[in-house]
Amino acid sequence: MPGRTVEVRVPATSANLGPGFDTLGLALSMYDELEVTALEPGTYEIEVSGSGAEEIARDPSNLVVRSIAHVFADAGIAMPGIRLVARNGVPHGRGLGSSGAAVAAGVLAAKGLLEGIVELDDEALLRLATELEGHPDNVAPALFGGLTIAWTGERGPQHKKLLVHRGVSPLVLVPGYTMSTKAARSLQPQHVPSEDAVFNVSRSALLIAALTQSPDVLLDATDDRLHQDYRAPAMPETNRLVRALRAEGFAAVVSGAGPSVLVLCDGPGSRLDAVRIAETATDTPWIPQMVAVDVRGGTVRERAEGSSSQS
The missing domain is CATH 3.30.70.890 (GHMP kinase, C-terminal domain)
Incomplete structure (x- = not known):
């Protein structure tokens, strides 16, 4: 795993949409873009540019890094060191899902780093992201795109993705x-x-x-x-x-x-x-x-081989 690099792209989101409090979310075409490389354990190299860059941690307390660590811990796999290069296009502190985007980016980065070792389906991605974010209304559209209805049932956090009318x-x-x-x-x-x-x-x-x-x-x-x-x-x-x-x-x-x-x-x-x-x-x-409605959601691909994996 050390040396593997993945590229992640995650959209901004708008939650609630008026009456859909803590339930509805919409993915929008503003993006955080990240490159994440697995290093030897204990090594952390973090570069951040764009919105909120001056306030973002450059150590293991970084939200993206913590999200990666959460997925590795859940899978029972030792956490590698991380090199993170983040370009933040999602405005911070403005109600556009910047923390949800960071969590979704970390979860997707972990999925890419663990590809071939642990397989994470959509339900697992949403569960892990919700555990970190506290509620699924932002992380669901960040992960899956489009208009999402999110709820928590007997199987944990769930979502339904819908396509938005082209007239909106x-x-x-x-x-x-x-x-x-x-x-x-x-x-x-x-x-x-x-x-x-x-x-x-x-x-x-x-x-x-x-x-x-x-x-x-x-x-x-x-x-x-x-x-x-x-x-x-x-x-x-x-x-x-x-x-x-x-x-x-x-x-x-x-x-x-x-x-x-x-x-x-x-x-x-x-x-x-x-x-x-x-x-x-x-x-x-x-x-x-x-902006447009982002219909794709978050994506992750391994840079070295050009292979892709999308949730």
Whole structure:
């Protein structure tokens, strides 16, 4: 195994999508790209560039390295040393699944390094990633792409991947400030009114139909009463932008725990209209990212032989 190098590519993700709290996730075409080489045990060489590079650990506490170690420990295989070269294209601290991408990247890198020694199927990949991330809503689309419904059943974390209607054009509006997922979750109440729970059940069901068959109902389908209003005081500019866009008929939601805003537009032209609204709706500048839905998910291949393995 020492000397084996694998290349990993993992997309950004947007979780919740409005009403689908901790359940729905969408893979988006912004990527972390990594090269991981197995070295002699105890040796760690870590290079990071791109988003969040200045804050990322360069030792075994690095989240990608910890994720690789978790897979090796689960398989009962001694952990090798690691050389990691990471180019981060997924914005950090913006509600676009950067930690889920790091976990998914580590799990996929381990799969590539262990190829021919231990075989990891999709269910094992999702289980291992969820053990690290704590919930599957971000790691499922990061691993498998597309629109994913994630849940935990008797066999552990599970997912269903769906293809998004070609009429849906995602737009991400990224602010200059960050938001801690832990801080956002701390604002969430332990109990909600039953009518709000029923409201979200109906909207979540409608959202699946909207994203896969009927984009014309996306505005109603992305309404939410479970989390966004509770978190609004912590990110007022995000809340103001979401409300401004929705008032103009755009299906805008907080992306994950925020503070980025995801707009599910009905075509490329309407994305430009949404960007124009964002330019004047708040005092905060927003960087528009006109992305596509990533349908492939995370990939891993061995560089030396050019062989590939995809989850």
